Amino acid sequence: MTQNSSLLLTGADLAGGGPGDLLLVDGTVRAVGGDAAAVAPSGTRRVDAAGLVALPGLVDMHVHLREPGREDTETVASGSAAAAAGGFTAVLAMANTNPVTDTAERALYVHELGLRADLVDVHPVGAVSKGLAGEELAELGLMARSRARVRVFSDDGRCVGDARLMRRALEYLRAFDGVISQHSQDPRLADGTACCHEGETSGRLGLPGWPQVAEETIIARDVMLAKHTGSRVHVAHVTTAGGVEVVRWAKAQGIDVTAEVTPHHLAITTDRLEGYDPVFKVNPPLRPDEHVQALREALADGTIDIVATDHAPHARQDKDHAFVDAAFGMLGLETALPVVSEVMVRSGLLDWADVARVMSSAPARIARLDELPGARRQGAGLVEGAPAHVTLVDPEAARTIDREASLSRSRNNPWHGQTFHGAVVATLRAGRATHSTLDELPTGGVPSQEDRA
Numbered sequence: 001m002t003q004n005s006s007l008l009l010t011g012a013d014l015a016g017g018g019p020g021d022l023l024l025v026d027g028t029v030r031a032v033g034g035d036a037a038a039v040a041p042s043g044t045r046r047v048d049a050a051g052l053v054a055l056p057g058l059v060d061m062h063v064h065l066r067e068p069g070r071e072d073t074e075t076v077a078s079g080s081a082a083a084a085a086g087g088f089t090a091v092l093a094m095a096n097t098n099p100v101t102d103t104a105e106r107a108l109y110v111h112e113l114g115l116r117a118d119l120v121d122v123h124p125v126g127a128v129s130k131g132l133a134g135e136e137l138a139e140l141g142l143m144a145r146s147r148a149r150v151r152v153f154s155d156d157g158r159c160v161g162d163a164r165l166m167r168r169a170l171e172y173l174r175a176f177d178g179v180i181s182q183h184s185q186d187p188r189l190a191d192g193t194a195c196c197h198e199g200e201t202s203g204r205l206g207l208p209g210w211p212q213v214a215e216e217t218i219i220a221r222d223v224m225l226a227k228h229t230g231s232r233v234h235v236a237h238v239t240t241a242g243g244v245e246v247v248r249w250a251k252a253q254g255i256d257v258t259a260e261v262t263p264h265h266l267a268i269t270t271d272r273l274e275g276y277d278p279v280f281k282v283n284p285p286l287r288p289d290e291h292v293q294a295l296r297e298a299l300a301d302g303t304i305d306i307v308a309t310d311h312a313p314h315a316r317q318d319k320d321h322a323f324v325d326a327a328f329g330m331l332g333l334e335t336a337l338p339v340v341s342e343v344m345v346r347s348g349l350l351d352w353a354d355v356a357r358v359m360s361s362a363p364a365r366i367a368r369l370d371e372l373p374g375a376r377r378q379g380a381g382l383v384e385g386a387p388a389h390v391t392l393v394d395p396e397a398a399r400t401i402d403r404e405a406s407l408s409r410s411r412n413n414p415w416h417g418q419t420f421h422g423a424v425v426a427t428l429r430a431g432r433a434t435h436s437t438l439d440e441l442p443t444g445g446v447p448s449q450e451d452r453a
């Protein structure tokens with residue numbers, strides 16, 4: 001690749017703002033719209049992107065990459081490849097690995113693995129408590145001040161149940177503008193066996209109930225702690241109408257709270273548990289339709305800030321069990337955009353500008369990736385001077401999901417066999433194609449016309 005590799009994407013719908021050209025030079029957005037073609041250096045490679053939507057590179061605030069500890073199910077490299085294929089240019093890797101990411105050294109290790117894979121920016125999430133045990137605070141300050149520059153902290157997989165520990169963590173994080181991403185599950189109201197939304201279906205199927213109030217009470221407690229401490233709380237994977245109501249109320253009070261929803265909670269209801277297929281076992285559980293509708297509306301009206309996948313790979317031997325004994329979690333990185341396209345965009349609830357917000361600029365802002373220098377800055381959008389992180393989507397392409405076609409090491413894909421409109425056709429990270437199905441745009445460098453000659 002030459003130093004001045006340049007690429008002109010012509011005629012793409014620029015993040016819902018209408019068709020225009022996008023000129024990317026040396027990993028940076030050089031010009032947008034009207035005069036992009038006119039200022040393109042000689043030798044610029046052109047890609048006809050008419051009919052495609054150009055989104056800013058997607059950012060996923062919630063993934064499980066399983067390295068270190070369960071490299072049989074995912075590694076930072078395989079998860080990065082799946083992320084790039086899904087249109088992501090940055091991911092935040094949860095701390096519930098083995099060992100847990102609870103020290104600066106371990107955060108740096110995950111950070112380094114991400115640099116080595118070099119397909120997406122991998123930002124380690126730091127644990128709130130040592131070993132996720134919920135007793136003593138992890139090395140929050142050291143992780144924040146390390147080269148890994150951790151800003152998001154979470155005991156995800158577990159809830160920080162102790163209000164006093166949560167309060168202390170929030171007070172401490174204020175010094176470096178950190179945020180706690182909370183897995184909201186009161187461990188007394190919903191213990192580790194709870195695996196089905198508590199209601200008619202759990203009773204009929206004989207599955208241990210996971211009551212919605214177990215989520216709602218923790219969200220309510222945490223927004224009050226955020227108010228008291230003046231710190232930021234982020235609600236991971238909100239699933240209930242009541243949880244949404246609490247977030248809506250808290251925002252109206254001016255409390256610094258943000259919330260995320262997963263593609264699966266936007267699209268799949270409790271009904272899918274009828275066949276006891278463990279691929280649909282996830283924490284928090286799938287909810288009945290009235291909750292799913294409330295989540296969609298809350299994402300549309302901004303009460304829920306972002307979509308995050310909670311990509312949770314699991315080995316066959318941990319999933320292929322009776323429903324109650326199977327592991328919690330499902331894959332999400334490669335299917336998030338198609339699901340959001342189908343469920344939110346084609347239904348008219350979101351437009352592509354909204355998708356750019358909920359899947360790029362807002363998650364980048366919450367994780368403070370918008371403050372990073374150079375090419376590591378995310379969420380800046382398709383504006384002159386921003387790093388050239390671009391996701392090209394074909395909004396009309398109908399693709400049927402095949403779990404065997406995945407770049408993930410795991411196969412717990414709840415969408416297998418389903419068809420969605422809206423496909424990621426290319427991902428550019430700092431101008432380099434990390435994924436592409438376009439002939440004109442080979443992965444790797446972006447060679448100029450001269451390089452090819």
Ligand SMILES: NC(=O)N[C@@H](CC(=O)O)C(=O)O
Binds near residue numbers: 157183330
């Ligand atoms: N979502 C899940 O069902 N599982 C996650 C943990 C979590 O996100 O709570 C996992 O690590 O497998």
Ligand SMILES: [Zn+2]
Binds near residue numbers: 156
């Ligand atoms: Zn969780």
Ligand SMILES: [Zn+2]
Binds near residue numbers: 062064310312
């Ligand atoms: Zn998770």
